[in-house]
Every structure is written in C-alpha cells, then in structure tokens.
Amino acid sequence: MHDPDARTEAANRDAVQRLFNGQPRLVDVRPAIDALPGMTRDTVLTSGPPLPWSEYTGGQRQAILGGVVYEGLAPDLEGAEKALANGDVRVAGCHDFATVGSLAGVTTASMPVLVVEDRNSGHRGHCTLFEGETKARLNYGLYDQDVQQNLEFLADVIGPTLGEVVRSVEGGIPLRPLIERALRQGDELHSRNTAASLLFLREIVPALLDLASPHARALTDYMTSGDYFFLRLSMAASKSTADRAYDVPGSSVVTAMAFSCREFGIRVAGLGSRWFRGPLPTPETHRLFPGFTADDIEVMGGESPITEVNGLGGLAQAAAFPLQAYQGGTPQRMVERNLEMYEITVAEHPTFRIPFLEYRGTPAGIDARRVAATGITPVMDVGIAGRAGGQIGAGCFRAPLQPFLDAAAALDATA
Amino acid sequence: MHDPDARTEAANRDAVQRLFNGQPRLVDVRPAIDALPGMTRDTVLTSGPPLPWSEYTGGQRQAILGGVVYEGLAPDLEGAEKALANGDVRVAGCHDFATVGSLAGVTTASMPVLVVEDRNSGHRGHCTLFEGETKARLNYGLYDQDVQQNLEFLADVIGPTLGEVVRSVEGGIPLRPLIERALRQGDELHSRNTAASLLFLREIVPALLDLASPHARALTDYMTSGDYFFLRLSMAASKSTADRAYDVPGSSVVTAMAFSCREFGIRVAGLGSRWFRGPLPTPETHRLFPGFTADDIEVMGGESPITEVNGLGGLAQAAAFPLQAYQGGTPQRMVERNLEMYEITVAEHPTFRIPFLEYRGTPAGIDARRVAATGITPVMDVGIAGRAGGQIGAGCFRAPLQPFLDAAAALDATA
Numbered sequence: 001m002h003d004p005d006a007r008t009e010a011a012n013r014d015a016v017q018r019l020f021n022g023q024p025r026l027v028d029v030r031p032a033i034d035a036l037p038g039m040t041r042d043t044v045l046t047s048g049p050p051l052p053w054s055e056y057t058g059g060q061r062q063a064i065l066g067g068v069v070y071e072g073l074a075p076d077l078e079g080a081e082k083a084l085a086n087g088d089v090r091v092a093g094c095h096d097f098a099t100v101g102s103l104a105g106v107t108t109a110s111m112p113v114l115v116v117e118d119r120n121s122g123h124r125g126h127c128t129l130f131e132g133e134t135k136a137r138l139n140y141g142l143y144d145q146d147v148q149q150n151l152e153f154l155a156d157v158i159g160p161t162l163g164e165v166v167r168s169v170e171g172g173i174p175l176r177p178l179i180e181r182a183l184r185q186g187d188e189l190h191s192r193n194t195a196a197s198l199l200f201l202r203e204i205v206p207a208l209l210d211l212a213s214p215h216a217r218a219l220t221d222y223m224t225s226g227d228y229f230f231l232r233l234s235m236a237a238s239k240s241t242a243d244r245a246y247d248v249p250g251s252s253v254v255t256a257m258a259f260s261c262r263e264f265g266i267r268v269a270g271l272g273s274r275w276f277r278g279p280l281p282t283p284e285t286h287r288l289f290p291g292f293t294a295d296d297i298e299v300m301g302g303e304s305p306i307t308e309v310n311g312l313g314g315l316a317q318a319a320a321f322p323l324q325a326y327q328g329g330t331p332q333r334m335v336e337r338n339l340e341m342y343e344i345t346v347a348e349h350p351t352f353r354i355p356f357l358e359y360r361g362t363p364a365g366i367d368a369r370r371v372a373a374t375g376i377t378p379v380m381d382v383g384i385a386g387r388a389g390g391q392i393g394a395g396c397f398r399a400p401l402q403p404f405l406d407a408a409a410a411l412d413a414t415a
Numbered sequence: 416m417h418d419p420d421a422r423t424e425a426a427n428r429d430a431v432q433r434l435f436n437g438q439p440r441l442v443d444v445r446p447a448i449d450a451l452p453g454m455t456r457d458t459v460l461t462s463g464p465p466l467p468w469s470e471y472t473g474g475q476r477q478a479i480l481g482g483v484v485y486e487g488l489a490p491d492l493e494g495a496e497k498a499l500a501n502g503d504v505r506v507a508g509c510h511d512f513a514t515v516g517s518l519a520g521v522t523t524a525s526m527p528v529l530v531v532e533d534r535n536s537g538h539r540g541h542c543t544l545f546e547g548e549t550k551a552r553l554n555y556g557l558y559d560q561d562v563q564q565n566l567e568f569l570a571d572v573i574g575p576t577l578g579e580v581v582r583s584v585e586g587g588i589p590l591r592p593l594i595e596r597a598l599r600q601g602d603e604l605h606s607r608n609t610a611a612s613l614l615f616l617r618e619i620v621p622a623l624l625d626l627a628s629p630h631a632r633a634l635t636d637y638m639t640s641g642d643y644f645f646l647r648l649s650m651a652a653s654k655s656t657a658d659r660a661y662d663v664p665g666s667s668v669v670t671a672m673a674f675s676c677r678e679f680g681i682r683v684a685g686l687g688s689r690w691f692r693g694p695l696p697t698p699e700t701h702r703l704f705p706g707f708t709a710d711d712i713e714v715m716g717g718e719s720p721i722t723e724v725n726g727l728g729g730l731a732q733a734a735a736f737p738l739q740a741y742q743g744g745t746p747q748r749m750v751e752r753n754l755e756m757y758e759i760t761v762a763e764h765p766t767f768r769i770p771f772l773e774y775r776g777t778p779a780g781i782d783a784r785r786v787a788a789t790g791i792t793p794v795m796d797v798g799i800a801g802r803a804g805g806q807i808g809a810g811c812f813r814a815p816l817q818p819f820l821d822a823a824a825a826l827d828a829t830a
Contacts, residue, residue, distance in 0.1 A: 184601055185601045185737075186770070195601075198617055201616070205620060205623075206632060208620075216624050217624055217625075220621060221621075224617050322600075331771050355739065355740075356736045358746060
C-alpha cells in the first residue's frame, strides 16, 4: 500500500477492532506488589506522563509524599521528601505498570488493586480502590491520620474480602455487559457510575451470601455508600482494553490520555508507549460544591480519561443527562458535545450504545489525525480537586490540541 | 367561594398536595386474606371497574377461573365456572380492596401481597408479586401446572422470605427515595423498573446477610432474574398515595385509572370511589415480540396506570429513553408526549424529576376537566398480552376521552 491515507485507515480499523473485541473481567483483587508487572516495594506510581520528582507540585506532590509514609518507606513527610530526593524511593507513571490512577493516582506496593483481565488476549489492567465518599482521600492531595486509617481499612478488610468474593466466582466477573447495561441507566462510566455500581453489587450478592464472610457487611456498606465504586472498574477495564491496541504500526488511534499536575499527554497505537505532551486540559463546564470558586481549582493529575479512550465518559455524555447536576451544563449541550465527538473518532462502538441517540453506538477510537485536522479535541468528564486538598466539584474538560498535532507529525515522520 | 373555577382550583391544589405528600414504605409481605380489608376466602379480585361475572371474557376470564382453582375453591376449571355462576365464589374489583392488579390482576386469599403504608396518613396500598420472567403467568391469562407451581413458590418461599426480610428493617423500606433515584437511572417506574429493582436489592442486602435465611439465595435469584420486580412496588406505592386523595369535594384530579377486558375507567378526587367508564385504550406505539402481529393483541385488563396517576410511567417517559427498545417509538416522540402531559395536569411533581428536561418535575395530578377541555388524554406505558395467553409485547396506550367528559359533567352536577 503506497497510499498513506489508506494505510492509516487500515491500521486504524485494526486498532479500533482491538478496542471493540476487549472482554474485560474482574478476576482478582490483590496488593499492587503481587499484581503489577515490574512493581517494587520502593516504587510509588502516580498519574500522567512521568516527570522527574522535582517537577511534581501541590496536591500531587503531597499525595506522593503521603504514599511514601503510608507504605512505611519514611517515618514522616519530611523523611519522605529526603527519600525521594536521594532516590531511595522512585516515582514512576502508572501507565507503565499496567495500571491507571484516579486523580493523583498514587499507588504503592501494599495497596490492593483491582485485577481486570481481557479474556481474549490475557492483557491485564489494574486500578486501586475508591477511597470512599470521605473528604480524607490521598488521591485528592491529603495525608493525615484519617487518610492512613482509611487506606489501612482498604488494604486489610475491603481488598482481601472483595478478592475472596471475586475469586469464588468461576471465570471472574465480566464487566462489559455491566457497562453496556449501565449506559441504559444514566451512566457514562466516568463521572457517573451509579447504576454500574449497583449492577456489580447484584453480580456478587450470591457469592456474598455463600461465603458468609465476617466482613461481607463491611464490604457491602463500602460498595454502596457512594456511587463511585465502579469507576475504578471502568478504568481498569478500559486500560486492559486499550493496551490491546498498542503497537499497531501507522495507527493514529489514541491508546491513552492522562495528565499530571503539569502536563496532559496522549499515546497513539502506532507509536507504542511514547507520550505526546501538552498543556493541561481546560474546563468547558464545571460545577463546584458550595463555598468554592474557580480560584480554588487545582489540577493534581488523572488517568480516568482512559474511559474516553474506550468510548465512554465524555464520549457517552448523552447517555448520562443526570450528570448536569454534578458537573454543570445542559442536556442540549451534552448532546451537541457528544455528537461532535463522532467527527474525531474512527468508528461507532458496536455494543456501547446511547438510548437518546436511538441506540447509536458511542463515538469510539479517538483519531489523533482527525483531532489535528479538525481542531476538535476530546472532552473528558473529570472530578475537580481543590488547592487545600479534597474534591471540590466536577466538570467537563477539553483536551489541549498540541499532543495530537505532535502525534500526527510523528506518525508522518515514521510513514 | 362562588366562583366555580376558583373552587375547583383550590380543591385540586388540595388533592395534588396529598399526592405530593405521600411517603410510601414497604412494611410487610403477607397473604391477601390477612392484608386486604374486606377480603374473604371466597373472593377473587381482578382488574378494572368491576363487571358482573358473565361479562369477563378471554384471558381475563381464564385468569379468574385459574385463580379459583389455584385457591382450592374448585377442583378444576369447569368446577370454577360453576362456582362463579352460582355465586359460591364472588368476583370483585382490586381497587375496592385497597389493592391494584397487574394485567388481569387476579388476587386470591392465599397469594402474598406487598403491603405499602403511607407514613403520614397510614393509608395502605397493596399488590401481588411479579410472577417472574416466565411465560407461564396467571395474569397474562394462563393457568396450568407450571403456573400453579410458580404461584405456590411465590406463596411458600418468596412471600414469606421477603416478608421476613422486610419486617427486620426498622420502620420498613421507604420507596419514594428509590423512585426518585430510579428516575435518574432510566426508569419511568411503569414499563421500566430496571434500576429501581436494583436499588431495592441494595436496600435489603444488609438484612439478607444478617438473616442468613436458607431461602436468601432463592429470593435474590427471583428479584434479579428480570427487571420488573419493582413494578409491583411502584404500583402499591402509587395506590397508597392516590388513596390519600379520595374525597376532596369538587376536585377533578384523577385518583385511579384502570381497565378490564371490556372497559377503561377513572375515578376523580371529588367523587370518591365512583367509576366513570369508557371504551378500551388504543395503542399509540407498540412493539411486539418476534412472531406476533397486532392481530394477536388481547386486552386482559390492567391497573398499573395507577403509576401514571402518581406522575410516573407515561408521564415520565422522557426519563426512560431505553423504553423505545421495549415498546417502540423514538426519543423525540417520547419527549413530545411527555411535554404534552403538562397541559392536562395541575402541577409539577416536587421530587419526581426528569433529567433530560433539566430536572423539571414530572407532570402530576391528571385533571379530568383539563382532559375534557383539551381533548388530550393521558398516555400509559403498558404490557401487552396475546390471544393465546402470555405477554407478547409492550406499548404506549392512549386513554379514551369519554370517562373524563363524564367525570367533568358529574362534577358540574354536584357543584
């Protein structure tokens, strides 16, 4: 094939087919050290295209420091600063360890992670557990006694109990059918996971009843106390699916979108694990909890846009009108934005469907070349952190154009 | 007040406020004979404005006969015909026994009913249990060995176990919060109860784990095998709420809509339990299961439009776009129909809200006078039975105009 457009098109068809063929299922929950390839006791993972330690600032820096102390790698935050500065502890990017992180995304060796395996390829994607409705969340830039106790509860009770339940289910728990159903129940599987969390609960109730674990009640309370339990599963499922599309020569299909406190970055199928970096995303609409203003917003990173890579989140907004109460905007604008995304994707998802659009498949397979050509960048539904730590709201953000221009140019250079 | 319009308006405000103040909660599940006021062993209840026994035909007649045999009031269907003809068994209308019935709505003494109580007024509404996804359902006009065994399973296992669970929950299970949430998850609480059924499951999981009943697994399987468990709760909750609005002199707010195999009827708040009758509803859109045509449709009755009386179902269609796959139509038409209902209702529901309409309250309190004046009649989302028995599809039906004209005239006559 000498026609470069035809070659890109064929490669993109291949890449997107890999996304569409993903069959993620939750097969285990276990400590990161046992689950993540290459993980070590002295590694702290965090969100976004990796940076030297000195570049991490604000809440993301605080979260990393907290992670070092939580893991017992330093006695206190001051000691953690030293251990990171002298290299006793190394910081690395989640995406390079087959995992994704929410907000700051700090993942340390003893933290339990959801283990999601693609049935067809065996590719695994992981994600830590939701820290709960509490304001005291490491990944929103806080570390204190409450945060530590909550993380210990996840590691000692929730992780092991959920792991026991999941391992008792023959073949694991298929996640794709739950995602498909949740799209018919007002979720877009990024900033809204209300129905999906219930659907998951329904799947494990029989196992919960059979196991009669002393912690079954605690696990149920944890899973049902908020509406975000399933987000981590949506992320791990999307990661296991997206990783199937690495290394499709010539393909401009996006395989990762992530950001740190400083930069937004993407990967494309044709260029493996190379990051293309640019400025941080900008809010298009957002809604803040009472008492906060836009001045309070601080970006601490995030890898949940892996769901958009998989045709969910911002690319499925018209399935989730209730989101307007959480992140602002109007239903009409949500529909317009969702329709706009068809212009920068290579296909329509065969089973992720939007009821309001007469069950049209979600726009899927973000094409860096189309983004570069049209100037339309992907939208992402994300949680918003505050300068003083903690979540202060949510919003719909727009990716920067630069990484897509650079990826398209790099693909040209290799053509 | 000498201005009749002003008097009607004040009465309607009163009536609709009673609908809005309803706080239904599930407090028990027990046999109809123990729960329904006035119920006797030799009574068979059925849907719609009551008719003499000889007037019941087709599937509704078959269901009544089956109910007589199931209850042990006759040895077989032939004996049941005799018992009904000679008055040994009497047929009566569900609505007069504080209960509502799905489709044929047959309710006999030993069948378990959901007991829903309004916290404020103490009014109780009831409904039998969903017979499951099976085709073998008494209330779709069938009675055979399978139907009988299924009804026995409901009476011997499901009813008692669910009753035990419900009674163990202090104060019962509040249903209104579940309905409000389900409206944000793609349900309209009549023909779509997918999310509500899950939300109810979530409420009782802790009690299920604590009770450790040997039937917990069977109950869970029953509740989660289909998506319609909650419809009966939505109906009983709506009945307990609507009954609060009986006897508001001068009010033209509708307090019941129901049909038999022959007639559709309504009640209005100003005229107590008097029925205003008219021809059967007509399908506006419908979708039939593969292999069936419109010629196969048979009306066997139904009282599930009590949900429309309560501002749900057809009056909340724009909350439930996935319904198009079940009962036909387009999202645009669903929105248009939903908006049209604001023209014949006296208020917007304060807590039943539609995300797509920017969280506008559902049109609530159907006003017989406005229906009479505009000629716009209520829409209802209903299941469709077939001539050979069983469900063959679902559709959106339009109520006839006559009962509303007659009710308005009767109100004039009493003014």
